[in-house]
Amino acid sequence: MKNHTSLMFISFLTGIILSIMPLPDFMHWFRPQWLCLILLFWLIYFPENCGIGIAWLLGLLMDCVTGVPLGQHALIYAFLAYLVLKFHVSISNVPRWQQMGLILLLTIINLLLQKIILNTANITISNRHYWFLAVLSALCWPIVCKVLNQFNRKKLIY
DSSP states (O other): OHHHHHHHHHHHHHHHHHHHOOOOGGGTTOOOOHHHHHHHHHHHHOTTTOOHHHHHHHHHHHHHHHTOOTTHHHHHHHHHHHHHHHHHHHHHTSOHHHHHHHHHHHHHHHHHHHHHHHHHTTOOOOOSSTTHHHHHHHHHHHHHHHHHHHHHHHHHHO
């Protein structure tokens, strides 16, 4: 477990940085849900190291960094963690392309819950490219898996 803890922390920190990194205006809607993808990776492949509590804490941290209503990401990430942990054995045993479909579904749930919470708080968001983020995140899933698996193998060998 100790081997994965430092890598998990670094990957979560990287996900937060990628999520808040400034982009030009025209690329604003082309930012995958990096932290959510990294969290889903750890929940699917290493559920013994990552759980609902870590998902909730990451969500609170993401709420603080992005300035959305406190608890928004925490609630959503904890809910996604519950769903993934309930079915992680099934999810981890399917081919990557089928996982992409499941990740698409999970990120749609993520975005839908974000939209509901923000609408409840009277915060409007543009609908123009909003749902494209789920497709983009699902397309980035193989990249996230490849990179984190590569680091995990190196960490486990040494």
